Amino acid sequence: MKRIFIIVLDSFGIGEMPDAADYGDQGANTLGAVKKSPAFRMENMKRLGLFQIEGTGCREAGTPVPAFWGAVARMKEQSRGKDTTIGHWEISGLVSEKPLPVFPEGFPEELLEQLRKRTGRGILCNRPYSGTEVIRDYGREHLETGDLIVYTSADSVLQIAAHEELVPPEQLYAYCRAAREICRGSWGVGRVIARPFIGSWPDFTRTANRHDFSLEPPAPTMLELLKEAGKEVIAVGKINDIFAGKGITEAVRTKNNKEGIDRTLEYMKKDFEGLCFVNLVDFDMLYGHRNDRDGYAEALAYFDSRLPELEAAMREEDILMITADHGCDPDTPSTDHSREYTPLIIAGKPCLKGISLGTRSSFADIAAIVLDYFGVKIKCAGTSFYPQIRALDGEGLAKAALAAREKAYAPYSRFCVGAALLAEDGRVYTGCNVENAAYTPSICAERTAFAKAVSEGARRFRAIAIAGGPEGGLPSGYCAPCGVCRQVMAEFCGPDFAVIMARSGRDWQLRTLKELFPESFGPENLEEKREEGCK
Ligand code: THU
Numbered sequence: 001m002k003r004i005f006i007i008v009l010d011s012f013g014i015g016e017m018p019d020a021a022d023y024g025d026q027g028a029n030t031l032g033a034v035k036k037s038p039a040f041r042m043e044n045m046k047r048l049g050l051f052q053i054e055g056t057g058c059r060e061a062g063t064p065v066p067a068f069w070g071a072v073a074r075m076k077e078q079s080r081g082k083d084t085t086i087g088h089w090e091i092s093g094l095v096s097e098k099p100l101p102v103f104p105e106g107f108p109e110e111l112l113e114q115l116r117k118r119t120g121r122g123i124l125c126n127r128p129y130s131g132t133e134v135i136r137d138y139g140r141e142h143l144e145t146g147d148l149i150v151y152t153s154a155d156s157v158l159q160i161a162a163h164e165e166l167v168p169p170e171q172l173y174a175y176c177r178a179a180r181e182i183c184r185g186s187w188g189v190g191r192v193i194a195r196p197f198i199g200s201w202p203d204f205t206r207t208a209n210r211h212d213f214s215l216e217p218p219a220p221t222m223l224e225l226l227k228e229a230g231k232e233v234i235a236v237g238k239i240n241d242i243f244a245g246k247g248i249t250e251a252v253r254t255k256n257n258k259e260g261i262d263r264t265l266e267y268m269k270k271d272f273e274g275l276c277f278v279n280l281v282d283f284d285m286l287y288g289h290r291n292d293r294d295g296y297a298e299a300l301a302y303f304d305s306r307l308p309e310l311e312a313a314m315r316e317e318d319i320l321m322i323t324a325d326h327g328c329d330p331d332t333p334s335t336d337h338s339r340e341y342t343p344l345i346i347a348g349k350p351c352l353k354g355i356s357l358g359t360r361s362s363f364a365d366i367a368a369i370v371l372d373y374f375g376v377k378i379k380c381a382g383t384s385f386y387p388q389i390r391a392l393d394g395e396g397l398a399k400a401a402l403a404a405r406e407k408a409y410a411p412y413s414r415f416c417v418g419a420a421l422l423a424e425d426g427r428v429y430t431g432c433n434v435e436n437a438a439y440t441p442s443i444c445a446e447r448t449a450f451a452k453a454v455s456e457g458a459r460r461f462r463a464i465a466i467a468g469g470p471e472g473g474l475p476s477g478y479c480a481p482c483g484v485c486r487q488v489m490a491e492f493c494g495p496d497f498a499v500i501m502a503r504s505g506r507d508w509q510l511r512t513l514k515e516l517f518p519e520s521f522g523p524e525n526l527e528e529k530r531e532e533g534c535k
Pocket of ligand 1: 410413415416417432433434435442443444445446468479480481482485
């Protein structure tokens with residue numbers, strides 16, 4: 001039973017995007033800011049590869065690569081925008097060319113006129129305002145006149161506040177539904193929000209009857225594609241609101257991050273096939289927007305402390321993805337979101353461990369991987385890199401290399417090496433070292449395997465296992481490929497090509513070609529030279 005759990009750490013950006021300045025966010029780096037807090041502790045995320053992600057700046061060149069567990073990438077937002085809705089839509093395969101509209105000067109008169117007509121009430125305020133201040137400043141007038149308090153914020157929202165004794169919540173929701181119908185096209189705000197309050201001036205307080213009316217995603221997302229394919233799509237936290245319920249088969253709301261994690265764990269214990277999509281909003285709502293760096297760091301440390309529980313509850317065919325929807329750097333003067341890259345950590349038995357996939361051009365690649373994993377046609381934005389991270393049978397490949405080593409012809413060095421090369425189509429080509437009395441014509445095990453494979457027509461490869469050591473018994477160390485063999489690998493294999501250095505079926509280390517052979521010379525260098533030469 002295949003399941004994917006996506007956990008969005010709301011606003012956990014990992015550094016400015018190249019166009020951050022267009023959004024007033026030059027230099028923003030949410031991770032960079034919270035890392036400075038004494039409360040920052042993310043040992044489990046570190047183990048899963050957080051700091052192996054490109055640009056996190058924590059892996060100094062030349063330092064050994066620690067074994068880590070996930071497949072990781074840095075994600076770029078392709079949409080124009082930096083809000084929750086646009087970010088989650090892109091994660092789900094919907095790229096927005098335009099940001100959702102904001103109304104820093106208040107809403108246009110034509111819009112207000114329609115709203116007055118539909119509700120039969122007048123309108124107060126109509127400006128960006130703090131939610132607590134707006135009821136203090138307009139609450140009395142609202143009670144005297146019956147007019148609605150309509151306000152906005154830096155986000156794409158239209159909010160309507162009303163006293164529960166004057167306008168019962170159900171009535172307020174009906175007004176908001178009317179506003180939702182009015183707010184389309186160029187007025188299509190991300191959310192219309194009902195903000196009921198109680199009490200008397202100056203002690204008005206907002207109640208828990210807040211309700212969001214979201215804009216429907218304008219094109220199909222992975223959620224709908226999954227639902228159509230008969231999979232479960234479970235929404236935890238505010239995911240249901242973000243998608244206006246579209247493509248969701250089951251939803252639970254949550255009060256805070258703790259409850260979000262608890263609910264996710266409960267779903268991990270249930271049987272279902274499909275996606276469980278979780279948003280943990282405290283990072284953004286309670287800490288990012290309030291520029292509370294320590295609070296943010298503590299909330300991350302709490303999430304991190306519960307990661308082992310989530311990992312332990314995962315089953316054979318489960319994949320866990322941890323990502324974010326935008327940034328919200330608590331160290332910048334702005335309390336608004338920031339235009340940042342986000343992290344992606346993918347963990348689980350079906351996926352390769354310890355692989356860093358650079359920077360992906362869109363959050364939508366997440367949608368593509370999800371659909372690819374479930375075998376559902378990718379009819380949304382995004383490119384799947386699931387084929388690159390699909391788990392390898394490392395044990396099987398290591399054993400094949402050890403068996404090939406038995407055939408090694410190494411009477412001169414008495415150093416016996418075996419290799420097993422896995423082609424893209426699943427075929428395995430083995431090889432051993434073949435020495436010669438003249439020494440120089442000696443061939444390494446890896447190149448024997450490549451020569452066999454290429455001469456049989458194979459050109460694309462996923463991995464190679466190498467087992468080498470002095471004659472007899474199992475190798476005592478991890479035999480790394482020689483420089484010439486690395487060059488041959490670079491000829492046929494991409495940077496994520498996996499090199500497994502095996503001592504036994506169970507004991508091996510995995511490195512990517514990029515790690516073993518950075519800044520290498522390849523066919524592309526010749527192309528450059530040729531082009532230059534022609535000029
Ligand atoms: N050898 C390999 O087959 N692969 C390697 O990656 C390292 C070296 C062989 C070549 C030679 O026959 C023997 O090991 C000692 O260098």
